[in-house]
Amino acid sequence: MFRNALFIACTILCIGLSSCGDLVEYNEDTQLQLDVDSIEQFIVKQNLNFQKDRSGLYSLIINPGKGEYELEQDDDVVVTYTGKLLNGIIVERGDTVRLKYAGMIEGWREGLKKIKPGGTVRLLIPSTMAYTDRRVGQIPPNSSLDYTIFFRSIVRKNTTLPNTEPGEDPDDDPATDDGGGVILEPDY
Secondary structure (H helix, E strand, O other): OHHHHHHHHHHHHHHHHHHHOOOOOOOHHHHHHHHHHHHHHHHHHHOOOOEEOOOOOEEEEEEOOOOOOOOOOOOEEEEEEEEEEOOOEEEEEEEEEEEEHHHOOHHHHHHHOOOOOOOEEEEEEOHHHOOOOOOEOOEOOOOOEEEEEEEEEEEEOOEEOOOOOOOOOOOOOHHHOOOOEOOOOEOO
8 A cells, every 4th residue: 555655656746847847937037138139120120210228118209299297106098009019910909098007018107108198109018018928818928019109198087187188190090090909910
């Protein structure tokens, strides 16, 4: 009986140890360097002019917007956006969407601080500032993302702040005027 119990314990231990060899622990610093390398290759290939933050976020301010309000943690924002993978596949769109500022991915929170309502920013977000090693919808794990965000307005305590509601959509991008949804196709 003791030999059977010992055999079973050894078998379980061997199976457990053999499966551990394939596990790779997520390392944020290593992943950030991989993300930065792929983003910089993308920038060079596309001949773009982005500014890089110390965090690894790349931004291109298309229109700074205007206004005197700074975003606060409890604010909501109204935005129109298109999100792509670096290979050009659109994974997310939203037309006039209201979102909780505190609930956004870190790349969005940092990127929206760079502009005011009425402004537009393009962000290249490393996966470490987005969804890390998790799959979210059609976004694969460890994906750097390319977002263009038109910042429409700030809603604070259920009131749209004065002078933060812009006029017409300045980007003339039909991709952001379809009411939202997910499209999985290259944006040629």
